[in-house]
Amino acid sequence: MQSYSDKFAFQVTVSPSEVSYSYSIKAALHLGSETPLVDAKCGPSGLCNQSAAATSPSFCSCVHQGFSAAVSPPDWNMDDTSRGCRRNVPLDCGGSRSSSTDWFAALPGVKLPDTLNSSLDMGITLDQCRARCLANCSCVAYAAADIQGSGDGSGCLMWPENLIDLQYLGGWQTLYIRLAKSESGKRKERSLLEWRKRLQIILGIAEGVKHLHEGEGSAGNVIHRDLKPANVLLDGG
Structure with a gap:
């Protein structure tokens, strides 16, 4: 800022x-x-x-x-x-x-x-x-x-x-x-929704990595050289 x-x-x-x-x-x-x-x-x-x-x-x-x-x-x-x-x-x-x-x-x-x-x-x-x-x-x-x-x-x-x-x-x-007290509740609700969205992203990444290793057609020898948040592509959905 x-x-x-x-x-x-x-x-x-x-x-x-x-x-x-x-x-x-x-x-x-x-x-x-x-x-x-x-x-x-x-x-x-x-x-x-x-x-x-x-x-x-x-x-x-x-x-x-x-x-x-x-x-x-x-x-x-x-x-x-x-x-x-x-x-x-x-x-x-x-x-x-x-x-x-x-x-x-x-x-x-x-x-x-x-x-x-x-x-x-x-x-x-x-x-x-x-x-x-x-x-x-x-x-x-x-x-x-x-x-x-x-x-x-x-x-x-x-x-x-x-x-x-x-x-x-x-x-x-x-x-x-x-x-007002209700504004505090709305703030907590927004924080909870943001955390749930982050959790969904984390689970999606984990599922994708698992598929690379164990999914159908996978060789099981994938090397992850640069797995970090900046390299995670979100579809905006």
Whole structure:
């Protein structure tokens, strides 16, 4: 994944009453007219990501697979991304940590969203921040307020609404996004399906090798000089 962290000068200001993040373009840097890194326009819950251009006509994507574009795919591909993304499944909030079934997905390497309406507490740990966000029905994401020390950082930033101006820059900070429990199940199901497909491929290769040695008409003296994944031809079925 391409990183632009060396092309910006970052500054973090932390005080008992506020925390702010700022960045500026280093001198003599030309980003080109097509990059959205300086002025992201991916809308609420959208992520500006240069690497997305490899698989999508747009630099914008949703922050997680638990979100979908707020417009039709054709409109999104035509760069109509300002309306951002919306959740696939509503959050489950029972008003307490013990009753909510929601969970958090980590989104590393990002410049944190606009902090205009976020809340700050420098006196708690990141684990305590997670618990506080989970117990707050309006909290949709959290992050460490101070990452200058070791570990995952300290302090707590929480966002009560849609995430705006979220950008992937690489090697920056981790944002934890709140998702419904069912999204966790879908992720596990996708992983299981991917593993089953791999298993089918492995069994198919083994069956083919066995046929070379023991199949009808086989001389039984086949020498395998370069059997590796790169040399396995898949039929796409």
